[in-house]
Amino acid sequence: AGSGKTELLIQRYLGLLATVNEPEEIVAITFTRKAAAEMRERVLEAFARVVAGRERGSEHERRTHELARAALARDSARGWRISDSPARLRIQTIDSLCAALTRQMPMLSKFGSQPESIEDAGALYAAAARATIELIDSKDPAAGHVERLLAHLDNNVERVEELLxxxxxxxxxxxxxxxVKQRADLEGALATERRAALARVRERVPPSARSELFELAGYSLGNLGKPAPAAMPGEDDADGWKSFADVLLTKDDAWRARVNVTQGYPAGEGAAGKAAAKAWKERLARLIATLAGERLGNALADIRRLPPPAYSDAQWQVLEAITELLKCAVAQLKLVFQSRGQVDFTEVSQRALLALGDAGGPTDLALRLDYQIRHLLIDEFQDTSISQFELVAQLTAGWTPDDGRTLFAVGDPMQSIYRFREAEVGLFLKARAEGIGSVVLEPLELSANLRSQAGMVDWVNHAFAQVMPEHEDIASGAVAFTESRAVHPRLEADAVEIHPLFAGGEASEAAEVANIAAGVAAAGVKSEKRESVAILVRGRNHLREIVPQLKQAGLAFRAIEIDRLDDRPVVQDLLALTRALAHRGDRLAWIAILRAPWCGLTLAELHALAGTDAPSPRSRPKVSIPLEGKVPVGRGEGRGRGEGFGQHAARSPSGVPMQRDARPAREGQHAADALPEPISSQSTLWELMHDPVRLAALGADARLRLARVRPVLAAALSQRQRSSLRDAVEGTWLALGGPACAASETDLEDAESYLDHLESKEEAGAIADFEAFEQSLDQLYALPDMAAGEDAVQIMTIHKAKGLEFDHVIVPGLGKTPPADGKKLFLWMERPAKPDASSSRTGESGTNLLLAPIEETGAERDPVYAWIKKLAAEQAAFEDARLLYVAATRAKQRLHLLGETRIEARDGAQAARKPDARSLLAKLWPVVADEFQRAAATATAASTNEGGVGDTVPDQSLRRLASAWSMPKPPPALAWTAAGETARAQDEIEYSWVGETARHVGSVVHRWLQRIAEDELQGWSAARIEAMQDVFRNELAARGVERTQLAAAAERVAKALANALADPRGRWLLGPQQGARNEYRITAVIDGERRNLVMDRSFTDENAKRWIVDYKASGHEGTNVEGFLDQEQERYRAQLERYAQALAQGDASMLGLYFPLLAGWREWGA
Known part of the structure; x- marks a missing residue:
């Protein structure tokens, strides 16, 4: 960590640019769009520094500078003009590479026209699973498999669907x-697994202790009336080794501290018998002291849980049913993909592999790529999945030694923490040891730590040599620790501080975190240094108490992808409004919008309006209705709702005063649950809002509030079918005063994010499936606090922090345990196969495969399933150690580690109890145990009591708009007199030659370039462009682009905008400029005729020259990009010169054409 791996990859890229004929011969692969954009930006930045003559000081920065200089020299010699056309740099995600492959060979990939690639394909999986289960009513052979699986799982259809x-x-x-697997192959793998476990335990028993163990075990077994072994057990004697394990280990697999008659060690009778018995026990105690160790203890424990050498017939029948049914499910999924025109990224990867063929029969595409790609670079290679690894192998299948082609992969296996995304660190280890396909790799290890001070590096070297395994193992994902070397000097204070906590609860830990962060902030103010602080957590729920404590301490913070978007009050309000407008009978949604701060009825008023009216039976939507003064903690029947409506500020960002009514309520209660049971009627809330009898029962204030919102809602309902759902919701929200209820600018940004998401999901002005919509909304995260400055505390998960660095890092919650993994339909595990003279059966590529079906509902534990689950748990434990390593190595100066465990009485004194084995603290225990024990010995009652430390009291007041609030008056209209319309005089260039889709792409690109320029680049990044893909798709669909072309068109829009943001020329054009105008409309008399003109962008530069720039969304697939740009300049020359003639401001006008897809540029004087 911190060794400059990405910088090395960029240096490699720059170095290769100086050797190739065309930049497209180099392909650099990353795993996220953000990483690809950052890498491209760093390459262009290196070029910009060379052009500007800005050389940096450090050795590796000077090296980058020299390589960039050589690359630019090659650029000039070959006429690439990369600075003007950065799109020629093939720096892309592996998903975009796969999509490009399938587009090039639609027949071979069996995609035909390119489908839309989506990240969240849960609805498609569910549709395929349901279709598979429904085969039970058909004559398909799969019907029997469905029936067998349902019987195995107690006919729980919902569970079967979830598992599928x-x-x-x-x-x-x-x-x-x-x-491809047959029963004999799988049972051979079970037998191999048993032999390997027995070999491990025999190997780990020291030869010097074997005879003593044999005698002691024989003595024990003889006393228990069991047959004693005639010799030491061999590698096939599982029962013999199990009897030895029972002598040495307790039921909990701990080494025995004492034995008695139950274990075959009686007390003895008479003095001689007791002396002899004592001698036997002492011999066993000495033997255990000799043998005791984790490696042998684990091996003996494994013997007790060995899988059987073969499947039972019942097991095999279920396994066969599951495997056959999964084949049907995959086939059904392909049908769903085809019918909906959508696919997931896994499907794109698999079709890309299909398009490439295999090593024995490469396709034309593979042969063409073999000719085009001369250098392949891969970043974060430790996070490669199996399908991605296979893709790399296919791309390099035709490579031979000394043919000039190279593969360069960068990664750190100690930072592989993405098993949940299918990353397999064993692939990195395998590639390092064996290469990839026919390509032999030369391992190069980076040892210098360019990030952390020497004290941090020394602590990490000492600690993780104990935390991580000594030896690596491809099968289990064990990665051995490698030390690093410090470059920066040691600082005075201790680099790492351990904060032991004992049963003080989450509030105690949160208070300690706030104290640490406040101390760092205070020290920074005193020293006038701006040092970064980050709080890193394993799971987002670990922040439940920390965030309120930071607020109470007055610390500004930015939570990066922590708060879910639908936990934000403003989004809850908008979701309720969306449901209410979509269905007048959605009772909870209507109650929620009357409870929302723009109306703000009290519970008593809601009761008077609807408390005696029975709702029609329907599913409860995920809408939280706040009680007076209490944050709602539930949502439907799901998890908590975050801060809730109770956090609305007394004054909105626009300065509108908001009224407070303080009324206590029961903690954590939903308003819907607080309402009394209704007794009759089926009226909608909309009807009840017009009932004079019910209105008469309300107070004057409530009637005034309803009178204000009723006309707005009436207009929205009457116009509902005349606009999109997004426009209806947004317009109604604005009219109700929703923005005036926002607590901060961030709330307004969250509202826009929700509306953009709503627009991306609606079809024909409606949401077809609100449950699916809310599930998709649940995957989005709220923006961090927009008002927090750069020195604010950063809060994020450890996974999100990977690749980042901070001066001070705080890692709380080390004592917490993650939730248990759910059961899968079947478990599988690949294990390396060793040559076996007794059997010729091994799995593919030298591996054995272990398979086990899910356990039958209510049945005893399946030993094969349990064994594979144990192996998976070992892999997870190894990854937990790597996760801890990633957290620790983010720190540049200081690291604070907080963990909680219990205090127990031990030998008459207080001692710290060993933490749960699944916690990160357990992994770190060999390093911090002594410190915890010292703290436990002196811990007082105050430090061990639950809660009470820094508890925060929520604001118990209902915040709402004043009852007399009204919409602010709009600004006065511009004084403008329209001239008589004439035919449009602008000589537009016809778009017919490029097709309708290209024309619509150009329109959307123009619109968003205008928006970016109006924002002067503020808030715009490659990540934001990436997140807007659905918005682009919807806008293109509204303009008439066919569904089959939407994904490619939206990707083209995103690429154009991302290129403009990454391009120095684009940033200059779109950034702050004097007298800037966008979509500048003027009417002028040219050649005796009045003409209406529209200029994309006009501004005055630092040299007082007036620029007129037009954006062109044209693309070019050939190699002669410069010739294409020259043609386009001639095509549009007359048009831009008319603009200059019309503007006629006396300045020497400069004209420019900007091509964002190509990052191309042409300029000339007017």
């Missing part, structure tokens, strides 16, 4: 296994 969905989500891991 999860398996389809990860099908690239298991699909190849269910296609």
């Amino acid at each position: 969905v999860e398996m389809l989500r990860r099908r690239d891991h298991w699909l190849r296994h269910v296609m």
Whole structure:
């Protein structure tokens, strides 16, 4: 960590640019769009520094500068003009590479026209799972398999569907296994696994202790009336080794501290018998002291849980049913993909592999790529999945030694923490040891730590040598620790501080975190240094108490992808409004909008309006209705709702005063739950709002509030079918005063994010499935606090922090345990196969495959399933150690580690109890145990009591707009007199030659370039462009682009905008400029005729020259980009010169054409 791996990759890229004929011969692959954009930006920045003559000081920065200089020299010699056309740099995600491959060979990939690639395909998996289960009513052979599986799982259809969905989500891991394996192969793998476990335990028993163990075990077994072994057990004697394990280990697999008659060590009778018995026990105690160790203890424990050497007939029947059914589920999924025109990224990867063929029969596409790609670079290679690894192998299949082609992969296996995204660190280890396909790799290890001070580096070296395994193992994902070397000097204070906590609860830990952060902030103010602080957590729920404590301490913070968007009050309000406008009978949604701060009825007023009216039975939507003064903690029947409506500020960002009514309420209660049971009627809330009898029962204030919102809602309902759902919701929200209820500018940004998402999901002005919509909304995160400055405390998960660095890092919650993994339909595990003279059967590529079906509902534990689950738990434990390593190595100066455990009485004194084995603290225990024990010995009652430390009291007041609030008056209209319309005089260039889709792409690109320029680049980044893909798709669809072309068109829009943001010329054009105008409309008399003209962008530069720039969304697939740009300049020359003639401001006008898709530029004087 911190060794400059990405910088090395960029240096490699720059170095290769100086050797190739065309930049497209180099392909650099990353795993996220953000990483690809950052890498491209760093390459262009290196070029810009060379052009500007800005050389930096450090050795590696000077090296980058020299390589960039050589690359630019090659650029000039070959006429690439990369600075003007950065799109020629093939720096892309592996998903975009796969999509490009399938587009090039639609027949071979069997895609035909390119479908839309979506990130969240849960609805498609569910549709395929349901279709598979419904085969039970058909004559399909799969009907019997469905019936057998349902019987196995107690006819729980919902559970079977959930299990199928999860398996389809990860099908690239298991699909190849269910296609070819036979029972004999799988049972051979079980036998191999048993022999390997027995060999491990025999190997780990020291030869010097074997005879003593044999005698002691024989003595024990003889006393228990069991047959004693005739010799030491061999590698096939599982029962013999199990009897030895029972002598040495307790039921909990701990080494025995004492033995008695139950273990075959009686007390003895008479003095001689007791002396002899004592001698036997002492011999056993000495033997255990000799043998005791984690490696042998684990090996003996494994013997007790060995899988059987073969499947029972019942097991095999279920396994066969599952594997056959999964094949059907995959087939059904392909039908769903085809019918909906959408696919997931796994499907794109699999079709890309299909388009490439295999090593024995490469396709034309593979042969063409083999000719085009001369250098392949891969970043974060430790996070490669199986299908991605296979893609790399296919791309390099035709490579031979000394043919000039190179593969360069960068990664750190100690930072592989993405198993949940199908990353397999064993692939990195395998590639390092064996290469990839026919390509032999030369391992190069980076040892210098360019990030952290020497004290941090020394602590990490000392600690993680104990935390991480000594030896690496491809099968289990064990990665051995490698030390690093410090470059920066040691600082005075201790680099790492351990904060032991004992049963003080989350509030105690949160208070300690706030104290640490406040101390760092105070020290920074005193020293006038701006030092970064980050709080890193394993799971987002660990922040439940920390965030309120930071607020109470007055610390500004930015939570990065922590708060879910639908936990924000403003989004809850908008969701309720969306449901209410979509269905007048959605009772909870209507109650919620009357409870929202723009109306703000009290519970008593809601009761008077609707408390005696029975709702028609329907499912409860996920809408939280706040009580007076209490944050709602539930949503429907799900998890908590975050800060809730109770956090609305007394004054909105626009300065509108808001009224407070303080009324206590029961903690955590929903308003819907607080209402009394209704007794009759089926009226909608909209009807009840017009009932004079019910209105008469309300107070004057409530009637005034309803009178204000009723006309707005009436207009929205009457016009509902005349606009999109997004426009209806947004317009109604504005008219109700929603923005005036926002607590901060961030709330307004969150509202815009919700509306953009709503627009991306609506079809024909409606949401077809609100449950699916809310599930998709649940995947989005709220923006961090927009008002927090750069020195604010950063809060994020450890996974999100990977690749980042901070001066001070605080890691709380080390004592917490993650939730247990749910059961899968079947478990599988690939294990390396060793040559076996007794059997010729091994799995593909030298591996054995272990498979086990899910356990039958209510039945005893399946030993094969349990064994594979144990192996998976070992892999997870190794990854937990790597996760801890990633957290620790983010720190540049100081690291604070907080963990909680219990205090127990031990030998008459207080001692710290060993933490739960699944916690990160357990992984770190060998390093911090002594410090915890010292703290436990002196801990007082105050430090061990639950809660009470820094508890925060929520604001118990209902915040709402004043009852007499009204919409602010709009600004006065511009004084403008329209001239008589004439025919449009602008000589537009016809778009017919490029097709309708290209024309619509150009329109959307123009619109968003205008928006970016109006924002002067503020808030715009590659990540934001990436997140707006759905918005682009919707806008293109509204303009008439066919569904089959939407994905490619939206990607083209995103690429154009991202290129403009990454391009120095684009940033200059779109950034702050004097007298800037966008979509500048003027009317002028040219050649005796009045003409209406529209200029994309006009501004005055630092040299007082007036620029007129037009954007062109044209693309070019050929190699002669410069010739194409020259043609385009001539095509549009007359048009821009007319603009200059019309503007006629006396300045020497400069004219420019900007091509964002190509990052191309042409300029000339007027």
